[in-house]
Amino acid sequence: MATIYSKFKGRKTSAALLTAAVYFILTCTAFGQKSGQKWHFGISADPAAKKAHVTLELSGKLPDTVVFKMPVWTTGYYQFMNFGKNVSDFIATDESGNELGFKHTDQNTWKVAANHKAVKLKYDVECTRNFVGGNYIDTAHAYFSPAGLFMYQDKNIIQPVSITVNKYPGWTRIAAGLDVAGSDSTQYTAPDFDVLYDAPILMGKLEKLPGFTVKGIPHDFIGYKMAIADKQGFMDDIKKIVENGSAIIGEIPYKHYVFLGLGPGGGGIEHLTSASVAFTGNGLDKQAGKMRLYSFLAHEYFHTYNVKRIRPIELGPFDYEHGSKTEMLWVSEGFTVYYEYMIIRRAGLTNAQELIGQLRGNLLNYEKKPGHLFQSATQASLETWSDGPNGRVADEFNKTISYYDKGPVLGLMLDLKIRHETQNKESLDDVMRTLYYTYFKKLKRGFTPQEFRKVCEETAGVKLDELFEYASTVKEINYHPYFAYAGLDIDDAWKxxxxxxxxxxxxxxxxxxxxxxxxxxxxxxxxxxxxxxxxxxxxxxxxxxxxxxxxxxxxxxxxxxxxxxxxxxxxxxxxxxxxxxxxRSFEIKQMPGPDALQTAIYKSVFDPK
Ligand SMILES: [Zn+2]
Incomplete structure (x- = not known):
């Protein structure tokens, strides 16, 4: 981890990164088109050995030596996992079954002497980490995080892939965000490795909750060990979350979507057409538990826009060998926290006071942690690869912040500022829409930090120096003017x-x-x-x-x-x-006698519909 991290120490300019990213797309596309390769993976779960047996049939134009790699990380979880360490019993053969020589040159690299001919691989992957970003098998189910399972060819990730998921006796269902090929759910396809790696596979004795469509597009919730008393009521609420989440952008960018419930545990990871969530349904009988679960699911769902498609330039195509580092997670993660609250509020699943309480929770976490004197939101984003998913530990805990806390606070302030400057005609929603339609749809790439700021300032119609200074420095935040835009007062007096x-x-x-x-x-x-x-x-x-x-x-x-x-x-x-x-209490209260604009902004943000 430390040695790999050192490669990131020299910070490139965004322009250099952009050029590198565009070059990467061009070279990969050119390589893919020319090579005409066929990639077909097979996968079987082996609960007794707690291993997945993986096969690969690779044919088409191949070099003398094929360099196979296992990713070092999986998208959405910005930590080095070094998946190669879980691989064993690697065998390479030609089409007739003759063994081919190979060198395992480092933990994540296998160089196979293919002699320009088709290659077959067989290897096992240890599946013992019960975690949304890992691989796990027990007697009743298996969860596969594809970046930890399927090898790619070095510098050649733009290749179409097909997969056969072999059924396991007694297991009822296979679920994945990938496109199904054929008549049963054992054959899947992905247009390239970015899509493949972003579509986990859940199989086993699973339950499917009553599905629904939004704008004609099917949405499912399939999970392991779910205990939900009112399944229809729960899915009616999830439908409201999807409707209100997708309404922010105005179109749905996928053909199907599935929530994969992994059973007991913690955490969730967003994907292009799915979300993996540690989920049992426990807690739905009380409003506090409901609010927590719906927030969590709305968060993972809104990521299908914010980070999967509305994304910083560095986050796709991904660098599976070194990690993809960005200073923008305060937007990609932090604003997704802001929107999880907004979505469930707009869906009528919380009230104004509960929404204010959720935002105050993040504000308190941020202000109470001494790290806010040492680490900015952009730094926390860049340094998460070495700091860990929840910031540093032990004494160093005091030197870091979480972009999950400062991000939504900055999101709220930016939303209120834009609404104030535009007489409540524009909002943060307009920023998200512009980013989606300009960079994802039209330019088919992510945005640089400068482009993000430009979109925010053009939407607000004013320069936003102070807000961006709050994002990139540890300057103490003066909340008063921002909260006042919505007729709110915040008590930040020391007592x-x-x-x-x-x-x-x-x-x-x-x-x-x-x-x-x-x-x-x-x-x-x-x-x-x-x-x-x-x-x-x-x-x-x-x-x-x-x-x-x-x-x-x-x-x-x-x-x-x-x-x-x-x-x-x-x-x-x-x-x-x-x-x-x-x-400091940071109590948030409505001011007496707000003017018309303050009232309108309060209503739009906290009390919509
Ligand atoms: Zn997230």
Whole structure:
């Protein structure tokens, strides 16, 4: 991970990236057309071995040595997975079954001496990671993330591919976002490897919920271990999500769509014509649970527009060997969070107060994390490959933010600003539509950061220096003017909280008191106390949670406490001088006496229809 990351250190200009991307498309297309290759994969699940058996028949114009590669990542999950490590029992033969020599030159590369003739491959892939971006098989189902399964030929991803998914005895169904070829759901096709890699396959003892169409296009929800009491009611709500999500752009860019429910777990990944979601349906009986699940599904669904088609220039065609790095995930991910809230609000699945609560949740997460003093939204996007999907860990946790938090806040501010400047005639929806029709439909490519900004400024009719400075720097955000555009007031005043404050949060584990969090720059932090330290004694007495918590009332600002802590196996005594905690509530309220424009903007955003 670290060595691969170092290749990204020199940051190219967007123009250079654009040129590289266009060149890549041209060379790949030219190669594909000339080569006239035929790629056919076969796949079988082997639950006993927890492996997938993969075959490839490759014919057509081939070089002397064919360089086969496994991707290092899968789109939508911006982390290095190095899928090659899961491959075993690799065998290459010619059409008559004679073995061909090969060299496994690195974890993800196999060089086969094909002698310009057709090649057959056989290999196994370990399927033990139960995760939306991994491969997994158990006795009742299998989930295949194609980037972790199918090899491509180096620098040759624009090739049509066909696939046979072999049925497994007793399993009822195969589901995938790919186009079905033939009369049953075992034959699939993809026009190129970008499409192939963006269409996971779920098979097993699956349940299909009642499907629906929007604008004549079929939408399905097929899943494993789903427990939904009111299936029709649930799908009626999903239909509202799809209708309101697709209405933002005005057209549906796919022929069919399927939500793949993977059963218990966490997370989701968006795809071109599907979404993979860890999902059981648990929680639908309460409004809070419903709101969380519908938000999550609306998020993955809206990605079919924002990131899959409305996309930064770097995100397609993808670089499966090095990863595709962009500074725009605050838009691709963050604005998708903004729209998940907007979609379920417009669908009537939440009310105005719930929507404000969701946005305030992200704002609080952003403001409370000290990382907002160190990392901008564009940096968080570029650095996610090394920071990890949820930012850095341990002490470094305090140096990062999440674009999932700052992104929707910036999305809201941009929406309100555009509405204010245009007398509520234009909005962030217009930005999304312009990006879709200009770059995806007309130019058939992604947009550069400069082009994104230009579309925002042209939609607003004014320069947006301040907003883009908030995106690319750690400058403290002044929310007031933006919230005021919708007649809202936000309470960002610092208030002193009562009681003595150390900054330590702890819990008892196996009769010991462990520190679970130390607030950055708090008195305990300044004394060198860190998360996971064990507290042995408090002012000479055995440490208990009750004794620690009592300090907030028995001590006052300026008082000291002596803590004996165990740090990495060493015992040491630490003196902590208590302080007073300052906090901001960021409560959001409607202003008294809003004017006509403020009222109209509030209604459009928070109380539509
Ligand atoms: Zn997302």
């Amino acid at each position: 002193k909280l009562p009681g003595a404050w150390s900054g330590i949060t702890a819990k008892t584990q196996k009769d010991s008191l462990f520190i679970t969090a130390v607030e950055y720059d708090s008195p305990a932090w300044k004394s060198g106390i860190r998360v996971r330290n064990k507290i042995i004694s408090i002012d000479g007495q055995p440490a208990t949670l009750a004794a620690l918590q009592a300090l907030s009332t028995t001590k006052k600002d300026g008082d000291a406490v002596e803590l004996e802590v165990e740090q990495k196996g060493n015992l040491k005594k630490v003196k902590v001088i208590f302080g007073t905690e300052n906090s």
